[in-house]
Amino acid sequence: MIPAIGLALGVVLGLVLQPNVPVVLQPYLPIAVVAALDALFGGLRALLDGLFDDRVFLVSFLSNVVVAAVIVYLGDQLGVGTQLSTGVVVVLGIRIFSNAAAIRRHLFKA
Amino acid sequence: MVDESVSDGEPRAAVADASAGADEVRPRHGGATEPQVPRRLDTPWRKLIRALSPRPTRAQALAGLLCALVGFALVVQVSQAQSDGLANLRQSDLVRLLDEVTQRGDALTQEQSDLKQQVDQLQTGSSSSQAAITAAREAATTEGILAGRLPAEGPGVRVTITGTVTAAGMLNVLEELRNAGAEVIQVNDERIVVSSSFSDRDGSVILDGTELVEPYRWLAIGDADTLQPALEVPGGATAALRNAGATVKITALEKVEISAVRIPQLPQHAETAPSGGS
Numbered sequence: 001m002i003p004a005i006g007l008a009l010g011v012v013l014g015l016v017l018q019p020n021v022p023v024v025l026q027p028y029l030p031i032a033v034v035a036a037l038d039a040l041f042g043g044l045r046a047l048l049d050g051l052f053d054d055r056v057f058l059v060s061f062l063s064n065v066v067v068a069a070v071i072v073y074l075g076d077q078l079g080v081g082t083q084l085s086t087g088v089v090v091v092l093g094i095r096i097f098s099n100a101a102a103i104r105r106h107l108f109k110a
Numbered sequence: 111m112v113d114e115s116v117s118d119g120e121p122r123a124a125v126a127d128a129s130a131g132a133d134e135v136r137p138r139h140g141g142a143t144e145p146q147v148p149r150r151l152d153t154p155w156r157k158l159i160r161a162l163s164p165r166p167t168r169a170q171a172l173a174g175l176l177c178a179l180v181g182f183a184l185v186v187q188v189s190q191a192q193s194d195g196l197a198n199l200r201q202s203d204l205v206r207l208l209d210e211v212t213q214r215g216d217a218l219t220q221e222q223s224d225l226k227q228q229v230d231q232l233q234t235g236s237s238s239s240q241a242a243i244t245a246a247r248e249a250a251t252t253e254g255i256l257a258g259r260l261p262a263e264g265p266g267v268r269v270t271i272t273g274t275v276t277a278a279g280m281l282n283v284l285e286e287l288r289n290a291g292a293e294v295i296q297v298n299d300e301r302i303v304v305s306s307s308f309s310d311r312d313g314s315v316i317l318d319g320t321e322l323v324e325p326y327r328w329l330a331i332g333d334a335d336t337l338q339p340a341l342e343v344p345g346g347a348t349a350a351l352r353n354a355g356a357t358v359k360i361t362a363l364e365k366v367e368i369s370a371v372r373i374p375q376l377p378q379h380a381e382t383a384p385s386g387g388s
Contacts, residue, residue: 001164006174010181014189021190027200029187036180043173047161048154054169061176081200106154 027076028069031088035068036061038092041099048106068092255294258303258372262294266366267337269328269348273356277308277315282347283328284308290340292332294368298322301370334362 021029039061046052068088075084104110164170196204254260269283284302287295295302300317309316316322330337338360341348348358 001162002170002174003177004162005164006176006178007181010178010183011185013178014182014185018189019186021186026190029183029190033180033183033187036176036183040177040180048157050157052161052169054172057169058172058176076200079202082203107158 027081027085028072031068031072031085032065034089034092034096035064038095038099039064041096041103045099045102045106048103257374258294258301259374261367261369261371262331263365263367264293264331265334265364266292266294266329266331266362267334267341268361268363268366269330269341270359270361271326271328271351271356272324273351274313274354275315275326275351275356276354277310279347279351279354279356280308280315280317280322280326282350283341286340286343286347287328287330287332287337290332290337292330292337294331296329296368296370298327299370301368301372303372303374329366329368331366331368338362 039057042060043052043057046057071088072081072085075081078084196207199207251260255262271283280297284295284306297317300306300320300322302317306318311321314321314323315326340346341358341360343349348360351358
């Protein structure tokens with residue numbers, strides 16, 4: 001319940017504040033969001049697997065975000081930022097899908 | 111959350127596995143839902159519900175915080191992406207975009223000038239063809255009047271003849287009129303055309319197969335000041351008619367209306383000579 005409330009709170013806060021993303025962060029925010037979504041799904045899966053650990057969750061969340069941002073940054077420096085961003089999004093998307101599939105199997109046995 | 115599933119949940123699952131309605135469960139839950147608890151603990155739904163039920167543990171607080179972070183970032187990013195697509199792009203993308211837009215603009219400018227040229231051409235063409243159509247219409251009108259195909263009006267004279275006349279006398283009048291420059295001529299209700307002819311039959315005059323009856327009324331369009339003297343010239347056409355006993359009355363009119371028409375027959379054998387073209 002608290003995570004759901006937190007999610008709703010974050011959404012409302014974002015809608016109310018409408019902050020401007022600093023230019024420096026603009027290329028990394030979308031990737032970071034996708035990485036965080038991946039971490040969230042991973043956490044949910046771990047919860048259903050009975051393996052959830054809050055320390056692991058925090059570390060994986062932060063490391064996912066940071067690593068994704070670093071990869072994009074590196075790509076920008078190497079001149080392949082767009083392609084690398086696409087690659088990161090694809091990989092994270094695949095992970096999200098596989099996590100979602102595991103969750104689905106847990107919940108619906110299908 | 112982890113505390114529940116790992117350190118808290120696993121013992122319970124172990125209990126559930128061990129046996130239904132184990133005594134060890136009772137102290138923790140007060141026994142109210144004791145019989146169902148062990149069975150439900152197995153299902154993922156139960157786990158989910160348990161995880162969602164608000165408990166002030168560290169895991170819950172952490173997950174709530176991170177979820178709030180994700181929700182916040184998600185909304186910010188969405189509004190960012192919607193508000194301005196260009197602001198999120200990298201410099202290289204922007205350069206590429208600018209390049210594309212410039213090229214597209216050039217292509218469109220080129221297309222615009224092409225189309226303008228086309229419009230000019232079409233307008234010129236349509237005005238020249240319009241002029242051709244007008245000229246053709248005027249020519250058709252002129253030729254229609256001359257050929258007797260169209261009714262006509264204009265200044266001219268009216269010649270009324272009563273008494274006995276012959277085809278030769280009528281022909282004289284016609285020749286006189288033509289010599290004096292009459293453009294359109296009508297006798298009674300018959301239009302005089304190139305092929306018109308007078309003939310005598312049983313004391314009456316036939317014009318193109320139609321018998322003319324008295325009084326013979328000539329209408330001619332032309333310069334009345336020329337036509338009238340030409341007819342009345344001494345020893346001329348009217349003088350001959352008067353000598354033969356007929357009465358001739360010539361009136362100059364400001365406006366003569368000639369309504370009789372003759373539909374010309376299409377030539378069956380003659381064609382336009384190629385060199386003589388239009």
